[in-house]
Amino acid sequence: MNTAACRALWDRLLAAGLVAGDVPTRAASPWFIRVMLGIAGWIGALFILGFIGAGFAMVMRSAGAAAVAALICCGGAYVIFRLASKGDFASQFGLATGLAGQVLFGVAIFQQFDSRESLAYFLFFCVEAVLTWLMPNFLHRIFTTVAAVVALSLGFAQAGLHGLALPLIVAGCALVWRGELRLAARADLWRPVGYGLALGVLQTAATPMLGGEVLFLFRRGGAGWLQKYGPEVGTLLVAVVFLAVTVQILRELEIDTSSREGLAILCCAVLVMGVSFPAHGLAAALLILILGFAGGNRVLFGLGLLAVASFLSHYYYQMRETLLFKSLILGATGAFLLGARWGMGRLFPAREARRHA
Amino acid sequence: MKIECPSCHFSADVDAARIPPKGANTRCPRCATAFRVVPDATPAPISPTLPFRFGHGRSEILTWATDGRLAVEKLPRALRLAGALPGPLEWRRFLDGLALWLGAVCLAAAVIFFFAYNWQELGHFTRFGIVELLLAAAILASWRLGLERIAGKAALLVATLLVGALLALVGQTYQTGADPWELFATWALCVLPWVAVARFAPLWLVWLTLVNLAVGLYYHAFAGLFGFLFGTETLWWVLAGVNTLALAAWELAAGRGVSWLAERWAPRIVATASLGYATLLAAWTIVDHDSVGIAALAGYSVWLACAYVVYRHRIRDLYVLALGVLSLVIVVAVFLGNNLLRHGDAGAFLFIGLVVLGLSAAGGWWLRVVAREVEA
Known part of the structure; x- marks a missing residue:
């Protein structure tokens, strides 16, 4: 938004009595600059890790030494982030040091515990969650949230509960983004967490590259009911979150859920969830798209588009069902969506056109 | 009236x-x-x-709230006043588009999955009948609905994807022995006429993806045979060249007022691919000791210089400038790593890390200065 448009918007809010004083000036930082800084910080962290590994080899071999080094790195990053007048370089250095600290925490945990135990992943999840809470940096919080989500997914998969982490991540994502305005006082914490959770959904639902599916296929015939039907239960819970978000948006738009229009929209949502049910992950990807549009958030909307596109390309290689079955599911979903569009257009024509006499 | x-x-x-x-x-x-x-x-x-204008004013209002210039409880009203949140009409339009596009893509994907399954019980005649009927129906629907309507464009996208299914079916049925690159090249060639008349940016992106796949698979098929001639470096050269040409054509046409090319997201995707391949070319040249390297590094530098002139002074697109900064950081890191890390020296790791962080911080600062200029 240019300066003139920004001033016009401020004047509008001023006229409505929502703000007071002169229009504030603040350095603009579009999302792609943040992404660039995040990726560069991550590359820098790799070299800092290399420095620690090459200069202090015992750190990578001992859980205790790795934990101490991780605490020093994260503590240093915390101090840098808290500096009152930090420059761009200090922020980048803090980010890279903090990311190196995260990896060292991982080294410490997996040196101490067997990587086949889910406990190790849950411990790593707890560390990442605490770091997310403590570290006052937008990019660092996104990285720690994504790491926490990945650790949670792997922890559930190692415990044989494949597919059950997804509804938790989706519910967290929906709570953060639908409650964005209520959580605005702590936007510095919740906004990066929201983006991290959305990236987590993208990773878990749309591009599962972590071998969780392979683990699931190995264990499907084994243990109990929940382990066997984890993906189905997970998708059902995601559908519940999807419907809850739909109801909340309808209320926000002042559409009564018991009205004809409200019921039709709810029925469509239920049927889409039902028809696409065997396509585990599609509902979660769609939800990101809807959350992005509902909040007028173009970055989240873009992540949603990426999630849906990634899901469709990944679905081809999903090993759980045959291509014929997947073809039937996609065909039914596509036909239903087009049919619903046609039907809704006829049942509920737009009430009024804009008129220019 | x-x-x-x-x-x-x-x-x-x-x-x-x-x-x-x-x-x-x-x-x-x-x-x-x-x-x-x-x-x-x-x-x-x-x-x-x-x-309502998607994303318009949202980040400014949220920043004012974070800075304490706008009370948190007044946020919802402020966002509505600014037109940052969608109303019933915008939701209707969004759901309409979502159902149309997702429905169309799901249907086309269903057909592709169906033929990839290679159902043996289904005779050849039936298979060809199904895909040809669907293709004809999609083209007919596009013609009847008209290419100026989004439903017509969606039908054309389905038809474009179905051509791929038909070509794959030909290869599957007659065991033509064709390489995968030939499938994608023929696909791109077949759909080019209607891509050209559709006046629809996403369809051009689909077409460009097909061309990229054909080129990549072509070099994958022949790299072993003529490794010295068609090696990895040549592949990056060709892919960077194809995407740069596409980007230049896109920007020229958009600059001459072609309205359906005005949106910035599509050329940004092409720029990402183009600079991505140019970066790979430069990095590959640095680490590959057999390569001569000068031409590749010169080509990469020319790309960056042209991008600077065009996107800093003419089109003013910070996204491409940010990509350029990131690409430069990566190439410098690869160059330093290749020359300093041969002995695994800890000091070299730290030095390169600091250079990467310093360059990115300086790049971030410069981009923010440019952003302020653009906003002013």
Whole structure:
């Protein structure tokens, strides 16, 4: 938004009595600059890790030494982030040091515990969650949230509960983004967490590259009911979150859920969830798209588009069902969506056109 | 009396006397949205809220709230006043588009999955019959609906994807022995005429993806045979060249006022691919000791210099400038790593890390300065 448009918007809010004083000036930082800084910080962290590994080899071999080094790195990053007048370089250095600290925490945990135990992943999840809470940096919080989500997914998969982490991540994502305005006082914490959770959904639902599916296929015939039907239960819970978000948006738009229009929209949502049910992950990807549009958030909307596109390309290689079955599911979903569009257009024509006499 | 479609804002003059007093339902000839028209020509009251523009003003208002210049409890009202949140009309348009595009893509993917399954019980005649009928139906639908409507464009996208299914079926049935690159190259060639007439940016992106796949698979197939001639470096050269040409053509056409190319997201995707391949080329040249390298590094530098001139001074797109900064950081890191890390020296790791962080911090600072200039 240019300066003139920004001033016009401020004047509008001023006229409505929502703000007071002169229009504030603040350095603009579009999302792609943040992404660039995040990726560069991550590359820098790799070299800092290399420095620690090459200069202090015992750190990578001992859980205790790795934990101490991780605490020093994260503590240093915390101090840098808290500096009152930090420059761009200090922020980048803090980010890279903090990311190196995260990896060292991982080294410490997996040196101490067997990587086949889910406990190790849950411990790593707890560390990442605490770091997310403590570290006052937008990019660092996104990285720690994504790491926490990945650790949670792997922890559930190692415990044989494949597919059950997804509804938790989706519910967290929906709570953060639908409650964005209520959580605005702590936007510095919740906004990066929201983006991290959305990236987590993208990773878990749309591009599962972590071998969780392979683990699931190995264990499907084994243990109990929940382990066997984890993906189905997970998708059902995601559908519940999807419907809850739909109801909340309808209320926000002042559409009564018991009205004809409200019921039709709810029925469509239920049927889409039902028809696409065997396509585990599609509902979660769609939800990101809807959350992005509902909040007028173009970055989240873009992540949603990426999630849906990634899901469709990944679905081809999903090993759980045959291509014929997947073809039937996609065909039914596509036909239903087009049919619903046609039907809704006829049942509920737009009430009024804009008129220019 | 002039009426305007609430969905696509297409407007037309109609005779007010032909509209019944109670009003009537009508359908937009461009986007097919059904809406109600009433003869009352009383002008609507001026809305205190701005019309919805996706993302417009959102980050500014949230920043003001974070900085304490706007009370948190007043945020919802401020966002509505700014037109940053969608209303019922925008939701309707969004869901309409979502159902159309997702439905179309799901149907096309279903057909591709179906033929990839290679159902043996189904005879050749039936298989060809199904895909050809669907293809004909998609083309017919696109023609009947018209390419100026989004439903017509969606039908054309389905047809484009179905051509791939048909070509794959030919290869599957007759065991033509064709390489995968030939499938994608033929696919791109077959759909080029209707991509050219569709005036639809996403369809050009699909076409460019097909070309990229064909080129990549071609070099994958022949790299072993003529490794010295068609090696990895040549592949990056060709892919960077193809995408840069596409980007240049896109920007030139958009600069000459071609309205359907005006949106920035599509050339940004092409720029990402183009600079991505140029970066890979430069990095590959640095680490590959057999390579001569000068030409590749010169080509990469020319790309960056041209991008600087075009996107800093002419088009002013910070996204591409940010990509350039990131690419430079990566190439410098690869160069230093290749020359300093041969002995695994800890100091070298730290030095390179600091250079990467310093360059990115300086790049971030510079981009913010440019952003302020652009905003002013």
